Amino acid sequence: MLNINSGKAGHSVRSWNTENDTGRDYTEVNxxxxxxxxxxxxxxxxxxxxxxxxxxxxxxxxxxxxxxxxxxxxxxxxxxxxxxxxxxxxxxxxxxxxxxxxxxxxxxxxxxxxxxxxxxxxxxxxxxxxxxxxxxxxxxxxxxxxxxxxxxxxxxxxxxxxxxxxxxxxxxxxxxxxxxxxxxxxxxxxxxxxxxxxxxNAARLRQANRIVEEHRLRRMTLRLEQLAGQGERFANERPGTPLPNAPMVKLLDLTEDIEMHSRDGSVSMTELTASMTGIMQAVMSSSSGSADMFALLRVHAQALLSLQRGDKDATELVVRAVKTAKKVVENRSRKSD
Incomplete structure (x- = not known):
């Protein structure tokens, strides 16, 4: 339950002061x-x-x-x-x-x-x-x-x-x-x-904005990892059944947003997010997402998190994820032809 902090009724009347009791100067506040x-x-x-x-x-x-x-x-x-x-x-x-x-x-x-x-x-x-x-x-x-x-x-x-x-x-x-x-x-x-x-000032606003972008990208990646894991479990439990529309749309939105917010990142990050988008497109083009595709999407999210944290083995994880994704998507394309 939210506490409502209401004041006491009535308004005291006093002359306008340039400073309050704490010595703060309010005169320049717009x-x-x-x-x-x-x-x-x-x-x-x-x-x-x-x-x-x-x-x-x-x-x-x-x-x-x-x-x-x-x-x-x-x-x-x-x-x-x-x-x-x-x-x-x-x-x-x-x-x-x-x-x-x-x-x-x-x-x-x-x-x-x-x-x-x-x-x-x-x-x-x-x-x-x-x-x-x-x-x-x-x-x-x-x-x-x-x-x-x-x-x-x-x-x-x-x-x-x-x-x-x-x-x-x-x-x-x-x-x-x-x-x-x-x-x-x-x-x-x-x-x-x-x-x-x-x-x-401009410098402090840029610094704060940079932190916001880093945190938002990390939050989106964590959410993607979570949803991909849920999709993987769903596909394992109900083979051939399409993932419900709401989580599928959310996965698509997240992959698109992550790629957009990563455009100014490193080459490894750009390659990884592009690969991630390719996986999501393959999932969307099929009648139902297979567990291995959702697992691959989850691994991409984990590799991206590793990059964001600056882990030592991040680059290796990225290379492995991108190579695996390329093989899986190519194999699925050949099977559908």
């Missing part, structure tokens, strides 16, 4: 506040002002096209989205940012504002990659504490085949993951504390 609900717009705007953000640096947006344009410019340090009117669209927007499809900074600090204490809705926001979800109404002190957390204790990021964002796993689960998590640029921290290591 905020984009998306809010289509005119009746709550002033509440959120005043809350940001009372936390210490400069009103002149807070861009209030009420139209989705203007929101997309603002994010794409890359001049935002802190994105605040009131999501009740368009929850699905806001989730999609957050995903697009995290996957590098919108704007230059996939690691932009993002807070979602909702007036509905709905576990399912909040879970959707979290799964999209938001840093935080605040259930309104909330006091200024509560909201300020959440902002401080994003500055001082922002979660490190993790990557799966279809997710990039703050790591939400328990410590026990993340500790056994060979890829683990990694820190990302934090424009909000940089602007409020002056911490140069958090600055989302």
């Amino acid at each position: 905020i984009a506040l998306f809010n289509e609900m005119s009746q709550t717009r002033s509440i959120l705007r005043d809350s940001l002002r009372n936390i210490g953000f400069r009103p002149g640096n807070t861009e209030v947006l009420a139209a989705p096209d203007k929101l997309h344009h603002t994010v794409s410019r890359g001049e935002v340090d802190f994105l605040v989205l009131e999501a009740d009117e368009r929850p699905s669209e806001m989730c999609e927007l957050v995903r697009d940012i995290r996957l590098g499809k919108l704007g230059p900074d996939p690691y932009l600090v993002i807070s979602i504002i909702t007036w509905r204490a709905d576990n399912h809705l909040i879970t959707d926001f979290i799964k999209a990659g938001a840093d935080d979800v605040i259930v309104m109404p909330a006091s200024v002190s509560f909201a300020s504490g959440r902002v401080d957390h994003l500055i001082d204790d922002r979660r490190e990021f993790s990557v799966t085949t279809d997710y990039v964002g703050p790591d939400r796993r328990s410590k026990s689960r993340s500790s056994i993951d060979e890829l683990g998590t990694f820190p990302v640029p934090n424009g909000l921290r940089y602007k409020t504390t002056g911490d140069e290591s958090a600055k989302p």
Whole structure:
């Protein structure tokens, strides 16, 4: 069950401060506040002002096209989205940012504002990659504490085949993951504390993007190995029976994605992924995938994982896998002629 961290009702009124009690300077932070609900717009705007953000640096947006344009410019340090009117669209927007499809900074600090204490809705926001979800109404002190957390204790990021964002796993689960998590640029921290290591400049964004690509490729390869193993067991248990459509399509998508993400890799990696695609095409062209073809696909995934890890015997595994695949595919072609 997800814990909903709602604030206390009511909003304290105080003069705008350039620094809060911790000495952080909020005056240079550029905020984009998306809010289509005119009746709550002033509440959120005043809350940001009372936390210490400069009103002149807070861009209030009420139209989705203007929101997309603002994010794409890359001049935002802190994105605040009131999501009740368009929850699905806001989730999609957050995903697009995290996957590098919108704007230059996939690691932009993002807070979602909702007036509905709905576990399912909040879970959707979290799964999209938001840093935080605040259930309104909330006091200024509560909201300020959440902002401080994003500055001082922002979660490190993790990557799966279809997710990039703050790591939400328990410590026990993340500790056994060979890829683990990694820190990302934090424009909000940089602007409020002056911490140069958090600055989302071009070099740090490239470094983080490189880690994301490496992790995503590894995740896809691990998933391919798992699905190929399942296909092998299925073919052994039900000879001649086609693999169900869903896992077959997923296998095809994974092999295509892996080949696309490996184009800038080594010669060994390029040869291996091309061979892997050939195996998958042979599987798709037959009425049913045989166990040996799925086993060969699994071996290719294992060889690719070995390459990704930098194992000493990786090249030997690649050569062996490619040679075996070539023989198997040629033999199947001769039999079908």
